[in-house]
Amino acid sequence: MANILSESGSGKTVHKVTGITVRMCGDSGDGMQLLGTQLTNTSALAGNDVATFPDFPAEIRAPRGTRAGVSGFQLQFASEEIFTPGDHLDALVVMNPAALVTNIGDLRKGGMLIANEDGFDEKEFKLAKVDANPLDSPSLNENYRVFKVPMTRLTRDAVTPFGLGNKEAERCKNFFAMGLVYWLFGRSLEPTSRFIRDKFAKKSPDLAKANEAALQAGWSYGETTEAFGLSYQVEAATLEPGTYRNIMGNPALAMGLLAASQLSGKDLFYSTYPITPASDILHELTQYKNFGVRTFQAEDEIAACGAAIGAAFGGGMGVTASSGPGIALKAEAMGLGVMLELPMIVINVQRGGPSTGLPTKTEQSDLLQAMFCRNGEAPLPIVAPQSPGDCFYMAIEAWRIAVECMVPVILLSDGYIANGSEPWKIPDLNDLQRIHISHPEASEAGEPFLPYARDEYLARPWAIPGTPGLMHRVGGLEKEDRTGNISYDPANHQHMVNTRARKVSELANRIPPQEVFGDASGDVLLVSWGGTFGACHSAVRSCRKEGLSVGHAHLRYLNPFPANLGEILHRFKTVIVAELNSGQLRMLLRAKYLVDCVGFNKVQGKPFTVQELVEAIKTRAPKG
Amino acid sequence: MANILSESGSGKTVHKVTGITVRMCGDSGDGMQLLGTQLTNTSALAGNDVATFPDFPAEIRAPRGTRAGVSGFQLQFASEEIFTPGDHLDALVVMNPAALVTNIGDLRKGGMLIANEDGFDEKEFKLAKVDANPLDSPSLNENYRVFKVPMTRLTRDAVTPFGLGNKEAERCKNFFAMGLVYWLFGRSLEPTSRFIRDKFAKKSPDLAKANEAALQAGWSYGETTEAFGLSYQVEAATLEPGTYRNIMGNPALAMGLLAASQLSGKDLFYSTYPITPASDILHELTQYKNFGVRTFQAEDEIAACGAAIGAAFGGGMGVTASSGPGIALKAEAMGLGVMLELPMIVINVQRGGPSTGLPTKTEQSDLLQAMFCRNGEAPLPIVAPQSPGDCFYMAIEAWRIAVECMVPVILLSDGYIANGSEPWKIPDLNDLQRIHISHPEASEAGEPFLPYARDEYLARPWAIPGTPGLMHRVGGLEKEDRTGNISYDPANHQHMVNTRARKVSELANRIPPQEVFGDASGDVLLVSWGGTFGACHSAVRSCRKEGLSVGHAHLRYLNPFPANLGEILHRFKTVIVAELNSGQLRMLLRAKYLVDCVGFNKVQGKPFTVQELVEAIKTRAPKG
Amino acid sequence: MNLPVLKPADFASTQEVRWCPGCGDYSILAQMKKVLPEFGVPREKIVFISGIGCSSRFPYYVNTYGMHSIHGRAPTFATGLKSTRPDLMVWVITGDGDALSIGGNHFMHVLRRNLDINIVLFNNRIYGLTKGQYSPTSVEGQITKSTPMGAIDHPVNPLSVALGAEATFVARSIDAYVTHLGEMLRRAADHKGTSLVEVYQNCNVFNDGAMAYAQEKTQRPDNVIELEHGKPLIFGKGRDKGIRLVGTKLEVCSLKDTPIDDLLIHDEKDPNPSMQMMLARMRYPEMPEPIGVLRAVSGVSTYDDQINQQVELAKSKWGVGDLQKLIHSGDTWVVS
Amino acid sequence: MNLPVLKPADFASTQEVRWCPGCGDYSILAQMKKVLPEFGVPREKIVFISGIGCSSRFPYYVNTYGMHSIHGRAPTFATGLKSTRPDLMVWVITGDGDALSIGGNHFMHVLRRNLDINIVLFNNRIYGLTKGQYSPTSVEGQITKSTPMGAIDHPVNPLSVALGAEATFVARSIDAYVTHLGEMLRRAADHKGTSLVEVYQNCNVFNDGAMAYAQEKTQRPDNVIELEHGKPLIFGKGRDKGIRLVGTKLEVCSLKDTPIDDLLIHDEKDPNPSMQMMLARMRYPEMPEPIGVLRAVSGVSTYDDQINQQVELAKSKWGVGDLQKLIHSGDTWVVS
Numbered sequence A, B: 001m002a003n004i005l006s007e008s009g010s011g012k013t014v015h016k017v018t019g020i021t022v023r024m025c026g027d028s029g030d031g032m033q034l035l036g037t038q039l040t041n042t043s044a045l046a047g048n049d050v051a052t053f054p055d056f057p058a059e060i061r062a063p064r065g066t067r068a069g070v071s072g073f074q075l076q077f078a079s080e081e082i083f084t085p086g087d088h089l090d091a092l093v094v095m096n097p098a099a100l101v102t103n104i105g106d107l108r109k110g111g112m113l114i115a116n117e118d119g120f121d122e123k124e125f126k127l128a129k130v131d132a133n134p135l136d137s138p139s140l141n142e143n144y145r146v147f148k149v150p151m152t153r154l155t156r157d158a159v160t161p162f163g164l165g166n167k168e169a170e171r172c173k174n175f176f177a178m179g180l181v182y183w184l185f186g187r188s189l190e191p192t193s194r195f196i197r198d199k200f201a202k203k204s205p206d207l208a209k210a211n212e213a214a215l216q217a218g219w220s221y222g223e224t225t226e227a228f229g230l231s232y233q234v235e236a237a238t239l240e241p242g243t244y245r246n247i248m249g250n251p252a253l254a255m256g257l258l259a260a261s262q263l264s265g266k267d268l269f270y271s272t273y274p275i276t277p278a279s280d281i282l283h284e285l286t287q288y289k290n291f292g293v294r295t296f297q298a299e300d301e302i303a304a305c306g307a308a309i310g311a312a313f314g315g316g317m318g319v320t321a322s323s324g325p326g327i328a329l330k331a332e333a334m335g336l337g338v339m340l341e342l343p344m345i346v347i348n349v350q351r352g353g354p355s356t357g358l359p360t361k362t363e364q365s366d367l368l369q370a371m372f373c374r375n376g377e378a379p380l381p382i383v384a385p386q387s388p389g390d391c392f393y394m395a396i397e398a399w400r401i402a403v404e405c406m407v408p409v410i411l412l413s414d415g416y417i418a419n420g421s422e423p424w425k426i427p428d429l430n431d432l433q434r435i436h437i438s439h440p441e442a443s444e445a446g447e448p449f450l451p452y453a454r455d456e457y458l459a460r461p462w463a464i465p466g467t468p469g470l471m472h473r474v475g476g477l478e479k480e481d482r483t484g485n486i487s488y489d490p491a492n493h494q495h496m497v498n499t500r501a502r503k504v505s506e507l508a509n510r511i512p513p514q515e516v517f518g519d520a521s522g523d524v525l526l527v528s529w530g531g532t533f534g535a536c537h538s539a540v541r542s543c544r545k546e547g548l549s550v551g552h553a554h555l556r557y558l559n560p561f562p563a564n565l566g567e568i569l570h571r572f573k574t575v576i577v578a579e580l581n582s583g584q585l586r587m588l589l590r591a592k593y594l595v596d597c598v599g600f601n602k603v604q605g606k607p608f609t610v611q612e613l614v615e616a617i618k619t620r621a622p623k624g
Numbered sequence C, D: 001m002n003l004p005v006l007k008p009a010d011f012a013s014t015q016e017v018r019w020c021p022g023c024g025d026y027s028i029l030a031q032m033k034k035v036l037p038e039f040g041v042p043r044e045k046i047v048f049i050s051g052i053g054c055s056s057r058f059p060y061y062v063n064t065y066g067m068h069s070i071h072g073r074a075p076t077f078a079t080g081l082k083s084t085r086p087d088l089m090v091w092v093i094t095g096d097g098d099a100l101s102i103g104g105n106h107f108m109h110v111l112r113r114n115l116d117i118n119i120v121l122f123n124n125r126i127y128g129l130t131k132g133q134y135s136p137t138s139v140e141g142q143i144t145k146s147t148p149m150g151a152i153d154h155p156v157n158p159l160s161v162a163l164g165a166e167a168t169f170v171a172r173s174i175d176a177y178v179t180h181l182g183e184m185l186r187r188a189a190d191h192k193g194t195s196l197v198e199v200y201q202n203c204n205v206f207n208d209g210a211m212a213y214a215q216e217k218t219q220r221p222d223n224v225i226e227l228e229h230g231k232p233l234i235f236g237k238g239r240d241k242g243i244r245l246v247g248t249k250l251e252v253c254s255l256k257d258t259p260i261d262d263l264l265i266h267d268e269k270d271p272n273p274s275m276q277m278m279l280a281r282m283r284y285p286e287m288p289e290p291i292g293v294l295r296a297v298s299g300v301s302t303y304d305d306q307i308n309q310q311v312e313l314a315k316s317k318w319g320v321g322d323l324q325k326l327i328h329s330g331d332t333w334v335v336s
């Protein structure tokens, strides 16, 4: 962060900086996620570009005070465009010892450590499995600027007027922390005050007042006490003009489906079985029944997938979603979808695998499963959003492809973009392209109906029950071309297998050509897909700042690949494929284009850091 | 077939030929499969090399007389080594019009057509959807040597003495046809007479006598009537010395599992859910309870796979099998198997896909599903037998790998070798290598037990319930190295993902190196896997006879590949990968070795013909 | 509107029927074609959905919309279809393996959700299509391809399972007893909510005569009892035997020495399925096996009604969704 | 042999328990640890197998062999294990979603096969681990994350389903009623065949107090009736109320004006589950809900016994298999 000094009213120094990365952690009960989202919105409202990374424990309520129970929220806000929540922390706020020991490693040397010292006592040390008070460790105080604040006590003092019980009073301390952080980064309290009033005023006016008081107290503590010598200021970023909001991937996906539903004039039938991290999409959509959405919580994933196909057979749009092991269970029904050639969307919000794996962590290791989980030759189109906001657009795209080609489409999201957020320029719905759908009627001439005749996209007619004269039967046995009758004819089978494959492969000519950011040819091409866009993009930017010849191709279409991809790959000396798996896209690229792509892979349940990508590019760049 | 003339006793000419390919077809009710297996055994007993290809309708009892109801059995027997049932027919026996019209296309010009003319009447023409009697078609009589035999009538006459009802009497006509065919190819009636006595004598002595009479009548008809001017003779082949039997793939697989069970001293727990063509393995094994086999017909494939894992946890050997859509259902449980690191075998007898597809037809399109059907990074070893007899050995091999590496192993068979048969040199069980298994005991020193510590093969200890001091818990969440406790640690996850992958990849150094038949380097390498061995091997042989420089690498280990495979691929100008799918192995080879393999693919529910492979090799061989 | 009057032949598809000669499936198909015209529902408004099995080939032979889906999952496709298209008449065709082995869970859940569809379960106590393995309804000790020493599982009683799931309509009939079968199909179609009709179906290839005691005209009267709502339980060639409740147990009694008034009166409308359960458990040879409607409870909400009512309610409560408004919800800011 | 006498503490694993403070799961774990030592089965001979869910974390906390498997499939792993290792004592731990939603089919089949294992079903009427969606046992109209306008499915009654599958042992208890819970676990362990114990378990985070009427000491006596074999059905704070059978219906009556002899006598041994079904269907608030052993029928063959007996029988009939002979069976010929 650049340092431009100035004077604040209180005679305190204000550093103007281009960006801040801060993480707030405490016990899952301490309300850190709320603190994070509030600071995010406030910063966004202040015109900063922001990117967030919430990280909560796997347990519902992990034991208080333990390391497993630590819940954290990381945020980067800046006066320039940013694409990730940041690698290293400029500031770390910790509410207890467990939070400190599990997060201190990410604080940069010289960074600020703000600790609620009331949270550091013998009891907490035991729970956190530390023998001495980590705040007293000399090395800590050498490497970082440590601020010990008695937040609990100060909060209690601040809220006594409102006569809350001790427990309740203490619960307000996250607002105290918030106030202090707001002061530190020159944020206005107003949006959060408003939020507090909206949220608590009705239920309990006292609680509302108390929280506001705590917020104020935190701010005053920074402003008045000697503890903090200086504060920071981050100017507004220059973003594309428009109306913005913060958005997370899962809600964006839900809204994208709503948009597609309206663009195509088809009600959405969303059938699923709960699983982390896909469930939130259900929680969103089930609130939108007035948009004509029908949500079906099925008995299992097989039923969810079957119901989506049943809805599609009836002329509705069936969408089903899951994660991890839940997707494996859909494979058989997806295969039927391939044979029935009905539109449907299968969403996979990827998480750490294999098996139950790491349910709350992110990963990109289901790409090959999406390609090949079905028995027989059963190719399907696959798309993948690149950021939380992009989930909105790729949901529409998946819907468009599904109905245009009469085929199930797989959408691969992941835990990182599903729960992460970014400022999102709200689109004008009128700018979105309509999705045209037509259902055939019986021919006047009364010729027999051919359910497996095909149009220019090789799509078959979507004839729906209720249409006189078009009665027909579909099923999973191989079908005769055009008539759709069962056929064991060898040549017909070959023809149908080829046709189903062509239907998907020929999409390559209709999806947008692959774009390359940075150098259009040269030393290194970084290839990535899905939720890693931000980190990869940032890495390429900074490498180019340093004068390296690097391009970045981020794929949002994974099957088929854009028609121009092969040609792009050949334009670079080195092709690096960065993925949060062991090299799945890399394998597909090597097989298809015979390009000796090298992999940069990470399977740790965590997103890439920009820095490790920068290093990867540098070490793999052709020498001399 | 070479023509060496001689004189038979009856003054009829006998052609000595090196091989005959004959197909017998009729209505599913006509007993053609029995006719085929009898002729096969008799020919084998006569010392010929034989290869068979039964082909029955999908329906249990397809409507009488219809094309859908035609059941056929093809057999090649020869005085030299053969590897396929033959491409073109030297002789075709048909019992009705439907059989004729659906099979005549495979009869070579000048070949013999033997028809039961009693089966050709108006009623039958309607059922077969032919308007005129195809036997009268001039082109038929121009292109083939047509023999019309009133088999039904002659059979009835022959069996009248035994006072069977009309229907029953007619049913004997397949034995009449058999007798005629036996005479035509100089086969002894004895083995079949014995078979008839064993099979029918008890139930109904009259029926036994009738069938024998019909058999004799057929033979006499050939010997005495003028209809047939000449017969053929095929000398014994020179096979490796030993005791032989005919064997089909599914029974061989079952016996291989029994052998592995004895070699490892572990009872077999076979849990499955019926599905074509895998079911016959269950039907075999459930008869071998006295071998300690426990068979469990589960409520579905998920339960079958789960039960196999449960048995393995208890220290038994769990084997589960399915086909087509049934495999997709096992994916989730297989993923758990990957995490639990318990031995198990998952057998996939592949059939035509996708979805329900072509249940009774063969295909090789589940290779990529075997590789990637599971969520997350979940590699597993994959082996594939190359012939019916090889199913015996690969079952043992799969078992060996599973217990040696503590990992589920996938065995890919297919409908062609599962139901096809070949003469099999019966092994001496004492020559088979023992499979060593040891279960840990608690350490004297009482150190804590580490369920995820590893040996030199990276296998974890197989500690089983009942062992004092080794109590431990396993599960699908990521596990801490060594202790097996749940761990969300990023570095640990990376380590475990890598370790599970290495455990499989390092097998490459312990499986037999890939062998190449024919040229060790040169113009063309034909790569194949699984049930296509026979056709590919024959094709390469005949190409080499013609002087082409061709090698053949047939893979029985598909994951990992043998260590020397890459180096082999690079030794040839052209690499052709022949598969009964759209290019699945080809993709894996291209990705791994960056060799521009070309594919020769067929997805028609039918095996390769030698000739189409020969042409494929010639057209793709480097020119000039 | 006045519909063209349809005849059974109008419901025949162009596909040739591929069951074994003599299979009980033929008679069920015939009865279905016979009753379908009576409902006055045009063919294009009817959908048959099946799983996998010989029985599941059924949809191919009926000239309506149809889906031959995957093994055991037919109810799931029906759920998606009926929930979004309540205007359609949906039939599910399934077998004992399809519905009770691999499909048991979907079977249970569709029944308890009371989706307004009709399920016809072809029970031949065997796996037909896969050539003769035992099924969940095969009797203990039954010798089949997969049980050479006899089946060791205790069989599932489809009616008990359905009653356990509190199905609102549960009936049983027999392939060979065509008039009764037709009537059961009618009753099922008339019922609002999930209707289950179990049909004893003879697989003359792999399990021939397994239910001859109920299928054969001569044996039926003594081995089967026809339930009728509000009527006493009487059976037997000479209608000379009855069923009565003694304490908490049912027993057969002769009408010679038992007054009719002592006999149990069948109540298909009893919301409590316990007595119906008692009837369902009557098993040959100890007892006559019940056919007819065991349970027909009306007034229970159906899943398809409810899911659509919530949509309508939401629209009337909050107005038809305004997407532009929705995507602008929460804190927004303008960059200019 | 004489075993070391174990204490509850000996069954504690090294893993720290990760349930929410106040979760009902703690008390079930405590009772399990309390009763386990009483069986005299050494720890290494006991296996806990669970599916996925909060409840399914259970095996990690017990120092025996254990498997935390996949969602809904625990009974399948138990089947493979118990069929090959009948010497082990196998417990299955499952939740209402795990057992009745995704796992309903395996649940039904393991019960009807009567595999000799013990199933403890933690019923909190909610999906806990996935943070609060409704489950098959959630009540109609229940507002949850996935049902903002109320659940529209008719709930599943685990006991009815089990009885419909003719389970041989069916019981119910309550997390907070520890003495009773311990006793039910004992009874389950003693039963030969599949034992099912449904436990009302409070999820104080996502469904707090949903069963308070049964859990809270003060409310329990009036809302819950404790079944005892051979005893009349009496309940109420002053044990002043009873249940009697009128015709085919159960009704609550006051003991002031009803002689005890008129009350229904509970028969847990009745092979016909119909009366037990009637009890299972008693629902708060109309009726008191039954806890205790509804059904305990002995003498029914178990799957694990049968599968192993067939192996022994085959060996004694045909002798231990001779593989060399087997592979030489059929026509063979010698090439020299």
Ligand SMILES: Cc1ncc(C[n+]2csc(CCOP(=O)(O)OP(=O)(O)O)c2C)c(N)n1
Binding pocket: B273, B274, B275, B276, B301, B325, B326, B329, B356, C052, C053, C054, C055, C056, C070, C071, C094, C095, C096, C097, C098, C099, C122, C124, C126, C127, C128, C129, C130, C135
């Ligand atoms: C996932 C899957 N598993 C197994 C099969 C094989 N299979 C087809 S039908 C069937 C059972 C048939 O029995 P039933 O449902 O009683 O129908 P029936 O043929 O007797 O009418 C089985 C096991 C399949 N097609 N798909």
Ligand SMILES: Cc1ncc(C[n+]2csc(CCOP(=O)(O)OP(=O)(O)O)c2C)c(N)n1
Binding pocket: A273, A274, A275, A276, A301, A325, A326, A329, A356, D052, D053, D054, D055, D056, D070, D071, D094, D095, D096, D097, D098, D099, D122, D124, D126, D127, D128, D129, D130, D135
């Ligand atoms: C195949 C699969 N689908 C879904 C999930 C997600 N999931 C885990 S537990 C659970 C349900 C938990 O409810 P319940 O069984 O009642 O257990 P509880 O947490 O309430 O104890 C679900 C849906 C999963 N892990 N695997």
Ligand code: SF4
Binding pocket: B060, B061, C018, C019, C020, C022, C023, C024, C025, C054, C055, C124, C128, C129, C202, C203, C204, C205, C206
């Ligand atoms: S196998 Fe049995 S059920 Fe199937 S069609 Fe033939 S007779 Fe009918």
Ligand code: SF4
Binding pocket: A060, A061, D018, D019, D020, D022, D023, D024, D025, D054, D055, D124, D128, D129, D202, D203, D204, D205, D206
């Ligand atoms: S979420 Fe509910 S069930 Fe799960 S641990 Fe917490 S309180 Fe218990």
Ligand SMILES: [Mg+2]
Binding pocket: C053, C095, C096, C097, C122, C123, C124, C125, C126, C127, C128, C135
């Ligand atoms: Mg059946």
Ligand SMILES: [Mg+2]
Binding pocket: D095, D096, D097, D122, D123, D124, D125, D126, D127, D128, D135
């Ligand atoms: Mg629950």
